[in-house]
Each structure stands twice: as C-alpha cells, then as structure tokens.
Amino acid sequence: MQHFDLIIVGGGLAGASLALALRDSRLRIALVESRPPVVPAGWDARIYAISPANVAFLEALGAWKHLNAQRMAPIRHMQIFGDAGGRLNFSAYDSGVPELGWILESSLMACEFWESAKRQANLTLFCPAAPGALEFRHDAAVLRLQDGTVLSARLLVGADGRDSWTRQAAGLAAINTPYGEKGVVANFTTTLAHRNTAWQWFRDDGVLAYLPLPGNRMSIVWSTPDEQADALCALPPVAFCETVSAAGEGVLGGLELLTPPAAFPLRLMRVPETVAPRLALVGDAAHGIHPLSGHGINLGFQDVKELASLLAATPPWQDLGDVRLLRRYQRARREETLLLQGATDGLRRLFKSGAAMGPLRNVGLNLTNGLPFVKNALVRYALGAF
Numbered sequence: 001m002q003h004f005d006l007i008i009v010g011g012g013l014a015g016a017s018l019a020l021a022l023r024d025s026r027l028r029i030a031l032v033e034s035r036p037p038v039v040p041a042g043w044d045a046r047i048y049a050i051s052p053a054n055v056a057f058l059e060a061l062g063a064w065k066h067l068n069a070q071r072m073a074p075i076r077h078m079q080i081f082g083d084a085g086g087r088l089n090f091s092a093y094d095s096g097v098p099e100l101g102w103i104l105e106s107s108l109m110a111c112e113f114w115e116s117a118k119r120q121a122n123l124t125l126f127c128p129a130a131p132g133a134l135e136f137r138h139d140a141a142v143l144r145l146q147d148g149t150v151l152s153a154r155l156l157v158g159a160d161g162r163d164s165w166t167r168q169a170a171g172l173a174a175i176n177t178p179y180g181e182k183g184v185v186a187n188f189t190t191t192l193a194h195r196n197t198a199w200q201w202f203r204d205d206g207v208l209a210y211l212p213l214p215g216n217r218m219s220i221v222w223s224t225p226d227e228q229a230d231a232l233c234a235l236p237p238v239a240f241c242e243t244v245s246a247a248g249e250g251v252l253g254g255l256e257l258l259t260p261p262a263a264f265p266l267r268l269m270r271v272p273e274t275v276a277p278r279l280a281l282v283g284d285a286a287h288g289i290h291p292l293s294g295h296g297i298n299l300g301f302q303d304v305k306e307l308a309s310l311l312a313a314t315p316p317w318q319d320l321g322d323v324r325l326l327r328r329y330q331r332a333r334r335e336e337t338l339l340l341q342g343a344t345d346g347l348r349r350l351f352k353s354g355a356a357m358g359p360l361r362n363v364g365l366n367l368t369n370g371l372p373f374v375k376n377a378l379v380r381y382a383l384g385a386f
Contacts, residue, residue, distance in 0.1 A: 006154070050101055103198075
C-alpha cells in the first residue's frame with residue numbers, strides 16, 4: 001500500500017488545478033487519471049469563458065502566462081437579446097475593466113496543467129489508471145485501482161466529473177433534473193469581425209451564444225431541445241452554417257465550419273452534501289448548472305481555490321479528513337453554487353414559459369439595460385465572485 005496525504009481522483013481541469021494549487025504545500029499528493037489530455041488537431045470544440053477572478057487564480061498557479069495567447073480572445077462587449085425585443089448590453093470600458101472575461105479552449109488549459117503536474121515534486125501521477133474500489137476507514141481513505149495498486153490518504157477528493165465514480169462509490173446523493181435539451185457546440189470562421197463581442201439570444205427554440213475566438217473565428221453553444229439538437233448535428237455543413245448564421249441574425253456574416261458540431265445532454269445537478277468523512281467533491285462532481293451563464297468551470301476553479309486554501313493552512317497535527325474541517329469548505333462554496341444554479345435555472349424557465357410572460361421578461365431586460373448602476377453591479381459581481 002502506498003501512503004499519501006491527499007488522493008485526487010480525476011486529472012481534468014478541477015483535479016489538476018487542485019494539485020497545482022498545493023504545489024508548495026507539505027502535502028504528499030496522488031493524482032489518478034485514466035488518460036492524459038491531448039492537443040486536438042485544429043480547434044477544440046470545447047470552449048470555456050474564464051472570468052477575471054479565475055484568470056487571477058490561473059496566474060497564481062503559474063499557468064496563465066504559459067498559455068498560448070494566439071489561441072485566446074478577450075470579451076470586451078456582451079449583447080444579450082430577448083425573444084421579443086428585449087436587450088441588455090455590457091461593456092468592459094463602461095465598467096472600468098480591461099475585459100469581461102476570456103474565451104479559450106479546454107485542452108489549452110488541460111495540457112498546460114498536465115505539463116506542470118508532471119514536474120511537481122510533491123505529486124505522484126497514476127496514469128493511465130482507473131479506480132476500482134473505495135473504502136473509508138477511521139484513519140484513512142483506501143483506494144484500490146483496477147490494476148491492483150492500493151493507495152491510502154487522510155483525504156480523498158473526487159474531481160471526476162458529473163458522473164463521478166467517487167461520488168457514487170461514497171454513496172453521496174446527486175439530484176439530477178434533465179432539461180430535455182442538448183448543448184450543440186461548434187467553431188467557425190466568420191466573414192465579419194466580432195470585435196471581441198459575445199452575443200446571446202434567448203429564442204423560442206433555446207439559448208444561442210456566440211463566443212469570440214482569435215481572429216475571424218467564433219464558437220457557439222446552442223442549448224436547444226433534444227430533437228432540434230439532433231437535427232442540427234445531422235445537417236450538411238453548409239446548411240448548418242446557414243442555420244447558425246440566421247439564428248444569430250447575421251451579425252458575423254457568412255460562416256464556415258472549423259469543427260463539426262457535437263451535442264451533449266444538459267441537466268441541473270444538485271449534490272446536497274459535497275463532503276463526508278475523508279471525502280470532498282470539487283467541480284462538476286459537486287454541481288451542474290445550465291451552460292447559458294458560461295460559469296460551470298468558474299465555479300469549479302473557485303471550489304479548488306477554497307479547498308486548496310483550507311488544506312494548505314491546516315497544521316500538521318490536524319486531520320485533513322476530519323469532516324468538521326471539510327464542512328468549512330462546503331459552507332464556503334454553498335451560497336455561490338446555489339445562487340448560480342437558481343439564477344440559470346430560473347432564467348431558463350422564464351424564457352421557456354411561453355408567450356404570456358414575454359412582455360415581462362423582455363421589459364426586464366430593457367429596464368436593466370437602462371440602469372447603468374444596476375448593470376455595473378452585475379458586472380462587478382461577476383468579475384469578483386466567479
């Protein structure tokens with residue numbers, strides 16, 4: 001049996017960033033991952049919007065400065081449209097900040113984290129490896145890998161995604177509410193410049209977002225009912241481009257496909273307890289929200305920041321797996337998680353509520369757009385909290 005202070009199951013963005021955040025700690029860390037990240041040919045269809053607060057987190061990890069700036073784009077403007085004339089605009093300039101966020105590929109971050117992890121002195125990588133059995137003893141969590149390797153630690157962290165093996169093995173409940181929708185993602189070249197603007201349309205058939213990529217390129221996330229998502233993905237490339245351009249009111253002119261469309265099912269996931277004796281969950285293992293806010297990964301990074309800060313400050317005599325300690329992490333993260341889950345789910349319900357609520361929701365957008373102090377408060381909250 002190999003002994004550690006901390007075992008992290010899952011080497012994706014949340015798990016790897018947690019290991020990096022503890023690189024200067026006294027902790028001996030094991031990271032278990034089935035396969036290392038790879039750089040895709042061309043552009044990665046999985047794109048994230050990173051908030052300024054999490055840019056600061058990535059800077060503290062030492063990762064941000066190593067990311068390829070030619071594959072990242074700042075967001076300096078946002079335009080949000082309702083389904084009946086409502087409109088809401090945000091500007092970094094008006095809010096007194098350089099940018100509202102950054103758009104970059106998931107693989108760009110994942111590969112940089114992994115390269116840093118391979119050089120980390122207090123980290124042992126188990127990859128390729130998969131968990132096989134988990135046992136919680138009074139003094140340790142014991143993880144048996146499928147190849148027979150046995151690891152033990154005072155604390156085990158599940159960072160293995162929405163369908164977390166760790167969460168299920170520990171018996172922690174997850175309340176899933178399927179939306180009956182899929183998120184369709186794809187990347188395009190555009191004939192018109194996006195000018196570092198992100199657009200979002202609340203439509204009768206779902207929510208469509210245009211996200212700027214470097215140069216005349218952009219990425220979409222179209223959250224739409226399952227049947228339409230499947231139909232969109234089945235369209236020939238030219239027809240798909242025309243459909244996406246029309247849905248976006250032609251703001252970027254003609255589109256040409258860079259990556260084929262892909263779709264993933266959407267669901268709200270609430271996890272009432274994200275800690276237990278010798279266990280903590282971070283990232284998508286701990287929560288799931290609708291992608292219309294673009295803040296899923298930002299929640300995950302803030303989970304990591306909070307937990308890493310707690311663990312790094314724990315004196316050597318204190319048990320890392322003590323549930324009383326871990327509940328401090330759970331309390332610290334609960335409010336923001338519930339707020340974002342409620343806000344995104346509420347927005348989705350509001351714009352799915354039919355024509356009767358149309359005037360109210362669109363007046364609400366226009367009213368907010370006409371109140372600069374309210375808009376700035378929303379921007380400031382997003383910049384500082386996520």
